[in-house]
Amino acid sequence: MPGEYIKIKTKDNKEFSGYLSKPPQDKEGPGLILVQEIFGVNSHIRDVAELYAQEGFVVLAPDLFWRTEPGVELGYGEKDMAKGIALASKLDIDQSMTDLKDAIDTLHHLPSVSGKTGAVGFCRGGYIAYYLACRGLVDASVSYYGGGIDQALDEAKSLNRPLLMHFGALDKHITPAAVEKIRNALANKSNVTIHTYEADHGFNCDQRSTYNRQASMLAYSRSAAFLHKYLD
Numbered sequence: 001m002p003g004e005y006i007k008i009k010t011k012d013n014k015e016f017s018g019y020l021s022k023p024p025q026d027k028e029g030p031g032l033i034l035v036q037e038i039f040g041v042n043s044h045i046r047d048v049a050e051l052y053a054q055e056g057f058v059v060l061a062p063d064l065f066w067r068t069e070p071g072v073e074l075g076y077g078e079k080d081m082a083k084g085i086a087l088a089s090k091l092d093i094d095q096s097m098t099d100l101k102d103a104i105d106t107l108h109h110l111p112s113v114s115g116k117t118g119a120v121g122f123c124r125g126g127y128i129a130y131y132l133a134c135r136g137l138v139d140a141s142v143s144y145y146g147g148g149i150d151q152a153l154d155e156a157k158s159l160n161r162p163l164l165m166h167f168g169a170l171d172k173h174i175t176p177a178a179v180e181k182i183r184n185a186l187a188n189k190s191n192v193t194i195h196t197y198e199a200d201h202g203f204n205c206d207q208r209s210t211y212n213r214q215a216s217m218l219a220y221s222r223s224a225a226f227l228h229k230y231l232d
Contacts, residue, residue: 003049008062008106010099016066018103019046021053022112030231031107031117033100033138034061035125037205038084040072044205045122052120055224057231058113062103064096064125076208088124096128101137116231120223121146122204126165131155133163140164140230142223145171145201150178153185162191164226166219168199168212195222 003021010016019041023029032052036045041061049059065072065087072087074080107113116139121129126146133141134155140162143149149165167179179196186192197215202208204216 003046003053003059006060006106008060008099008103010102016063016070016099017041018060018062018106019049020110021046021049021059021061023053023056023058026112027056028112028114029056029058030115030227031104031110031113032057032059032227032231033103033107033117033119033132034059035100035119035121035128035132036061036064037123037125037202038088039074039076039080040065040084040087042073042075044207048120048122048204051220052224055228057118057227058107058110060103060107062100064091064099064128067095067099076202076205091124093128093131097131097135097137100128100132104137116140118142118227118231120144120227123147123202127152130163130165133161134159136161140227142166142226144204144219145174147174150174150181153182156186156189159186159189160191162226162230163189163193164223165192165194166204166223167194167196168201168203168210168215169196170199171201173201193226195219 118140120142126143129143199212199215200210203212
């Protein structure tokens with residue numbers, strides 16, 4: 001069943017939108033925050049929401065850019081890429097955490113959400129999904145090619161939530177050296193799993209030239225199993 005946009009109330013008496021997708025027959029399931037790329041809650045993110053809903057999760061993809069420009073939906077061409085980068089540069093990580101906490105609270109109050117809540121994030125959203133785990137805002141988190149994590153490893157000092165990370169070995173934005181730095185810094189964290197794939201940045205998105213079907217399917221199967229393990 002196609003999802004719908006809902007309103008998320010904030011602690012500062014404002015509201016923003018999120019795309020909500022539920023399991024078939026409106027069954028109950030764990031909550032899942034889906035954190036967008038720099039391209040907004042676009043058709044790809046909505047497709048991912050539907051995919052995880054079919055997997056049995058109640059998925060909410062909040063509009064991260066709403067404080068700057070609500071309702072952004074970008075494609076993957078050069079102009080849209082430039083706009084997405086500009087919008088992402090204006091994101092304040094602490095404000096984003098506050099907004100996502102409000103989104104998580106909204107999920108928890110839905111009758112169809114049973115039990116725990118996790119997160120899946122892509123690109124900039126992968127970076128934010130890492131923060132959600134480090135700050136204990138979700139019960140488990142999946143990060144796809146989150147750029148900048150290697151520069152934010154101090155956040156992991158208090159990381160005690162399960163975290164699964166996917167990176168592309170051919171990614172020019174997140175180099176093998178950056179991934180190795182992350183591996184080394186988190187080596188003593190038994191709750192962290194890191195996978196690399198012979199793929200480029202954005203390998204999960206079938207609308208991008210860097211899409212890699214084999215890597216995408218393998219990463220999805222690992223992500224779904226991981227989330228079922230810790231959220232069901």
